[in-house]
Amino acid sequence: xxxxxxxxxxxxxxxxxxxxxxxxxxxxxxxxxxxxxxxxxxxxxxxxxxxxxxxxxxxxxxxxxxxxxxxxxxxxxxxxxxxxxxxxxxxxxxxxxxxxxxxxxxxxxxxxxxxxxxxxxxxxxxxxxxxxxxxxxxxxxxxxxxxxxxxxxxxxx
Amino acid sequence: xxxxxxxxxxxxxxxxxxxxxxxxxxxxxxxxxxxxxxxxxxxxxxxxxxxxxxxxxxxxxxxxxxxxxxxxxxxxxxxxxxxxxxxxxxxxxxxxxxxxxxxxxxxxxxxxxxxxxxxxxxxxxxxxxxxxxxxxxxxxxxxxxxxxxxxxxxxxxxxxxxxxxxxxxxxxxxxxxxxxxxxxxxxxxxxxxxxxxxxxxxxxxxxxxxxxxxxxxxxxxxxxxxxxxxxxxxxxxxxxxxxxxxxxxxxxxxxxxxx
Numbered sequence: 001x002x003x004x005x006x007x008x009x010x011x012x013x014x015x016x017x018x019x020x021x022x023x024x025x026x027x028x029x030x031x032x033x034x035x036x037x038x039x040x041x042x043x044x045x046x047x048x049x050x051x052x053x054x055x056x057x058x059x060x061x062x063x064x065x066x067x068x069x070x071x072x073x074x075x076x077x078x079x080x081x082x083x084x085x086x087x088x089x090x091x092x093x094x095x096x097x098x099x100x101x102x103x104x105x106x107x108x109x110x111x112x113x114x115x116x117x118x119x120x121x122x123x124x125x126x127x128x129x130x131x132x133x134x135x136x137x138x139x140x141x142x143x144x145x146x147x148x149x150x151x152x153x154x155x156x157x
Numbered sequence: 158x159x160x161x162x163x164x165x166x167x168x169x170x171x172x173x174x175x176x177x178x179x180x181x182x183x184x185x186x187x188x189x190x191x192x193x194x195x196x197x198x199x200x201x202x203x204x205x206x207x208x209x210x211x212x213x214x215x216x217x218x219x220x221x222x223x224x225x226x227x228x229x230x231x232x233x234x235x236x237x238x239x240x241x242x243x244x245x246x247x248x249x250x251x252x253x254x255x256x257x258x259x260x261x262x263x264x265x266x267x268x269x270x271x272x273x274x275x276x277x278x279x280x281x282x283x284x285x286x287x288x289x290x291x292x293x294x295x296x297x298x299x300x301x302x303x304x305x306x307x308x309x310x311x312x313x314x315x316x317x318x319x320x321x322x323x324x325x326x327x328x329x330x331x332x333x334x335x336x337x338x339x340x341x342x343x344x345x346x347x348x349x350x351x352x353x354x355x356x357x358x359x360x361x362x363x364x365x366x367x368x369x370x371x372x373x374x375x376x377x378x379x380x381x382x383x384x385x386x387x388x389x390x391x392x393x394x395x396x397x398x399x400x401x402x403x404x405x406x407x408x409x410x411x412x413x414x415x416x
Binding site: 006007009010012013014016017018019020021023024025027028029054056 | 200201203204207208211247251308309311312313315316318319320322341344345346348349350353354357358
């Protein structure tokens with residue numbers, strides 16, 4: 001009887017431990033949204049700001065893929081962002097444009113895609129021609145300060 | 158001259174002990190392989206090592222998660238980034254606090270008990286008596302405990318992380334009203350199954366290995382006196398805690414350095 005209750009307790013312990021592992025895998029990590037087949041498209045940007053790998057790629061606020069790779073083009077010195085788009089979104093027009101947006105004022109940055117109207121669809125390895133760089137808060141602030149300063153200076157003169 | 162001699166003696170003793178512990182590890186692993194077919198022995202040890210450690214792990218996990226929720230919220234709300242609370246709590250727990258805290262508790266709760274048990278068995282000649290009866294203590298006593306330590310430690314660490322995440326949710330959602338969908342989705346977006354969860358499990362497996370090894374060796378090599386056993390127990394807790402913290406730094410640098 002004593003032995004039996006020990007076995008029951010050990011069984012409960014192992015079930016609890018495995019349940020915790022499963023919870024970590026399914027509920028806590030991103031395994032729930034299983035990453036199935038994807039295809040890679042590239043976009044060249046002048047400035048990607050704080051974009052990181054694994055950042056979401058969105059159309060109209062819906063996640064359609066992830067940023068898979070960030071590199072520098074060796075010839076033009078522009079940033080190349082490789083995006084892994086879910087295979088089920090294989091009907092993006094070829095003249096789709098990409099811009100780097102920020103979630104909230106200081107939130108994480110992501111790539112927003114605006115579908116165009118072309119009859120041809122994007123395929124793996126294609127390059128997006130129309131891109132818009134990240135908006136940099138520093139340059140915005142300096143522009144704002146500069147435009148504020150102008151009138152004061154003219155009054156002093 | 159005397160100083161140099163004592164330094165040399167210390168170094169020789171240190172190396173000898175290191176060698177003994179590795180020889181012991183080899184014999185313990187062989188014993189573990191032979192103990193595997195008799196799984197009822199392992200189950201008995203799982204009860205002593207795992208089930209009895211369950212309560213302290215769950216309670217500490219809950220409170221650590223709640224504290225992380227509190228502190229995380231107080232800091233994040235300054236940047237109106239409280240939506241990242243789930244991510245902060247989960248990453249802290251899964252990557253670091255889960256394995257390390259569980260290992261420290263495991264060393265204090267189970268490691269010390271292992272050392273005291275083995276040391277006392279040796280002091281009261283139970284191990285010698287087994288050898289007289291042609292029962293290999295490595296297969297009968299050490300092996301099952303080794304396997305049980307290896308199985309119990311990752312499960313305990315995962316439990317601590319999971320309960321901690323729930324504790325953080327309790328505070329974040331219950332007290333501060335962070336939206337529950339945001340809490341979980343920020344977590345799922347930022348925590349990677351392989352990079353974070355699996356690496357945490359590997360960490361806890363390594364910690365379980367080290368702690369069980371240290372605890373069993375200290376017990377086995379303890380002088381067969383009451384003082385010797387008490388010293389060995391202390392050494393187990395100190396040495397395995399240091400090994401866990403130092404090893405954690407190395408493992409973290411190896412696992413997450415490439416990011």
